[in-house]
Amino acid sequence: MLRFYNTMTRKKEVFKPLKKGKVQMYSCGLTVYDYAHLGNLRAYVFVDLLKRWLEYRGFHVNHVMNFTDVDDKTIKGMQKEGTTLKQYTRKYITAFLTDLETLNVNKAQIMPKATAHIREMVELIKILMEKSLGYKGSDGSIYYDISKFEDYGKLSKMKIEELKAGARVKVDEYGKDQASDFALWKAWSPADGEVFWDTPLGKGRPGWSIECSAMSMKYLGETLDIHTGGVDNIFPHHENEIAQSEAITGKKFVNYWLHNEHLLIKGRRMGKSLKNFHTLKDLLRMNYSPMAIRFFLLSTQYRKQFSFNFEGLEAAENALQRFYSFLDRLENVGGCEVGEDITELIYTIEKDFEEAMDDDLDISRALAAVFNLVKEVNSHIDKKLLDPRGAEQVKNLMVKINKALGILDHFWSRKKEKLSKEAEDLIKKREEARSAGDWKKADYIRNKLREIGIILEDTPEGVKWRIEKQSI
RNA sequence: GCCGGGGUGGCCGAACGGUUCAGGCGGCAGCCUGCAGAGCUGCUCUAUAUGGGUUCAAUUCCCAUCCCCGGCUCCA
Structure with missing residues (x-):
């Protein structure tokens, strides 16, 4: 209702x-x-x-x-x-x-x-x-x-x-x-x-x-x-x-x-007259991502005053990253042919989410439901209990939820992102170094990539990369 | 002065009067890993502004006090 x-x-x-x-x-x-x-x-x-x-x-x-x-x-x-x-x-x-x-x-x-x-x-x-x-x-x-x-x-x-x-x-x-x-x-x-x-x-x-x-x-x-x-x-x-x-x-x-309600900053209403405001451009210039800013503004219920601060923005950035890693993981589930049936989990989460939103857009409660999904499903993946069909179910729910939240669109449309030839070569070289047991060289290359914003993660399924602070 | 909203753990933030007071972020530890990252698990001291009251039971209801924010003027 x-x-x-x-x-x-x-x-x-x-x-x-x-x-x-x-x-x-x-x-x-x-x-x-x-x-x-x-x-x-x-x-x-x-x-x-x-x-x-x-x-x-x-x-x-x-x-x-x-x-x-x-x-x-x-x-x-x-x-x-x-x-x-x-x-x-x-x-x-x-x-x-x-x-x-x-x-x-x-x-x-x-x-x-x-x-x-x-x-x-x-x-x-x-x-x-x-x-x-x-x-x-x-x-x-x-x-x-x-x-x-x-x-x-x-x-x-x-x-x-x-x-x-x-x-x-x-x-x-x-x-x-x-x-x-x-x-x-x-x-x-x-x-x-x-x-x-x-x-x-x-x-x-x-x-x-x-x-x-x-x-x-x-x-x-x-x-x-x-x-x-x-x-x-x-x-x-x-x-x-x-x-x-x-x-x-x-x-x-x-x-x-x-x-x-109003957005506050240092306990006072953010406004032109007090000159205590930030524009979107200012924050983008400081390298905060648009979707983190959206998530930040969204994550407190609209009838509550809440405070702007950079810690909060940082937290939003990290929370969003958690979603991205999760979606990434979902798309690469493997090694489990017949997993556990997660239909009930999906149903519960969906219901929790919708009930919270129906209640005067109680977004904090709604987001808690989504995070619970992330945790549960991650746990399933860890235990190799999620099969591709289950992953598909989860993804579908995330897509549906995102229609309301609008914070993940860019993740799915972003796929075009490609590595430069240099970066690809470096990753290849690092793999060679790793298989030769040359950790020093491998770590050196990893740090080098990190400096240009590419983060490497070694997983059982092989090395993976992602762009740090994706501009999404 | 008048009228609203609110004070919950290190920070942010939920909660039909009733099982251990969600969830996120941060920190610590463990598992995993060559290391790191991600993920999972656990911990983060008696967390509900204070003092009373109602009740078998109160974060939740009532009263008082303190504090914060907003509206009363153009303002999202």
């Missing part, structure tokens, strides 16, 4: 989509004013896992993830570089898409940009004004009057009165009636320079949250099955989306709200 923790109800709920077998899912994407850091990427690795798991369970997922390509920060950044908004944001969009590819994150079918949906947003704002939920402030901007939306605060469990009283709510420096009202449409100001749209609402640009209301409605309909985002989006962004969408349609906006 697939269950997710719904931020709205603060409970785990059995997942049931509106239409059988189909999931309409919207993910808040990135504001593209800078390169994504690992904290950002965690959010998208989580979404990827979620989507993969839904697909594993047989759902067809219709997934939309937006780009916020106009806001204060993008405008500021663009001006600083003396370029256009489009050029400025394109750079970061491209970089972000590359990051996703590197981390083996499957892209959403639709990745709309806010700036390409101004018309849709204007339409929605007009409806809100007709319903007198929106009003024009003294500065010409249009605001949402949250006091008119009864349910305001239902997602974040905040009370409007407390918002008003909150010590940190800015004094009303704009033209809105209440400090807690939020902008649907921001009137042009000289600081915006070239960035504005001439619309029936006036010259200006959209507020932040209206884009998600507009784009989700356009591509997915009035009620979504799942909406994801970081916990920092709960208030005010998602609260505002609800207020907009539900006021407009009169229908429930989202059935399941899923929010991922």
Whole structure:
């Protein structure tokens, strides 16, 4: 039984989509004013896992993830570089898409940009004004009057009165009636320079949250099955989306709200403002492999804060290596014609894995099941109890599990890796030295190969080689 | 101040109130190996923040205290 923790109800709920077998899912994407850091990427690795798991369970997922390509920060950044908004944001969009590819994150079918949906947003704002939920402030901007939306605060469990009283709510420096009202449409100001749209609402640009209301409605309909985002989006962004969408349609906006927790570094949230972040590129430059980084980001359940550190990354690298050695071993089982029947083991592991994942993507528990499989099967191989048919069964399960995890793809596609002629010759020479009992020479050659990243292992079936820190 | 989440072995991280508290990483030892690597086995002191309570039984429920993180402002 697939269950997710719904931020709205603060409970785990059995997942049931509106239409059988189909999931309409919207993910808040990135504001593209800078390169994504690992904290950002965690959010998208989580979404990827979620989507993969839904697909594993047989759902067809219709997934939309937006780009916020106009806001204060993008405008500021663009001006600083003396370029256009489009050029400025394109750079970061491209970089972000590359990051996703590197981390083996499957892209959403639709990745709309806010700036390409101004018309849709204007339409929605007009409806809100007709319903007198929106009003024009003294500065010409249009605001949402949250006091008119009864349910305001239902997602974040905040009370409007407390918002008003909150010590940190800015004094009303704009033209809105209440400090807690939020902008649907921001009137042009000289600081915006070239960035504005001439619309029936006036010259200006959209507020932040209206884009998600507009784009989700356009591509997915009035009620979504799942909406994801970081916990920092709960208030005010998602609260505002609800207020907009539900006021407009009169229908429930989202059935399941899923929010991922933050990645921490040295006990604090990884973020741009604290300048305590690492980008994917930084880590790749330090020679960490993309799949280890994916595994690292994946290996803690999405609702838990967890800390980035290099030890953890190293551990992920090693854990992954364990999988690789295991798969390697599986493909070379021999010396056992009729082994033990492992059907039951396979079944148990599969069940453990699936039950854990079904339980709000409890990945740690799920991975424990996979590691148990590795251990059990390794033990079988050691005792020569695994026959080729059993190996095939295990491999099939690993392939299936990997559809959800997406960490082993490169292992199977990597096969093209070949040794250089020099390395091959060296291995041959070492074999000759070994059979002659010349250990000194054999070890010398082995060390030499190691220096160029080739690791040799002597096994009963002969010498084997592997590339250290495979770039996978 | 208000509202959330959390404190489990060297590190990371699971756990319907109940057989020895998963699993990973690291370290040590043994088996295997010419050695190494991989793998397996075992160990890593009384591991569940503290103090009470409920219960036959509590990591798990309740209360109090201490500490950490987050949201209340643009932010994945």
